[in-house]
Amino acid sequence: MSWDSIFVLTNVVAVAGWAMLLFLPRRPATHAFILFACVGLLCLAYLIMFGGLVGGWLDPARVAGAAPPNLLDYSVDGIRGLFMSDGGVVLGWTHYLAFDLFVGLWIGRDADAKGFSRLMQMPFLLGTFLAGPIGLLLWLLMRERRARRTVRAG
Template sequence: MFWQTLFSFTNLVALIGWVLLLFAPRRPLTYSAILYAGVGLLCLIYTVLLVLLVGKVVDPGAIPGAAPFDVSDYSIGGIRKLFMTDAGVVVGWTHYLAFDLFVGLWISRDADNKGFSRLAQAPILVLTYLAGPVGLFLWLAIRERRARAAARP
């Protein structure tokens, strides 16, 4: 129950950040809210959970029959054992949510600075929300021409 509630909460925090990014006026207060109440809060949750999990302070909620994970095992098998726990899924997912929202924030600021309309940004931001690196890759490809033009004297 605890892990499901936390999973739902982190998703809600990220969703609110993305809604603000897509629909709210791009003002300093909006950016601050997304950065600190969105990305910062997700990073704080991730950090606390990771410390509690590594310190074995919380029950990781392992799937029945799954071998216990070893925090020092960074092999595929070791990471698989971590993700065979509810805690591992929530910690990993929170990591994705925080980084994808941060990347979305950067994309929106960069796009604004390069003169891309909000309408042109929307599909890239939605793709970043749904599949982070795909949206980022697309943005890097799209922004290249304007970035080069801006760098010329």
């Protein structure tokens, strides 16, 4: 299977999870499906890709002239070296997809528990889908205001 095909498949899994989170009723079975069938599947794909790339079992399809990555070099140059291949890019993207969907699931559950309407949740979930940490930061600021208001009222 090509890296392009794996990229498309991981995106399909993530978008399906986001669509369920945004539009389906939030029931335990829906949450479990998103968590295990979507986030879990993305994590499994990441594990397989990571092991295959580090173990040398998968062809990383490195950019012509790029040096092999040094997995112990945690500098900007070292991290850039990890992404100088199709496999590295798909691996990194799958990492983002899995974590952003997990965070979106947490935001949805947290917002439901705090009594936010689904319409009110949409900007935070879409922000997390499109720009992970920005959506999460905005949600954290919003939920803090609601939490403080609830404490004062109680």
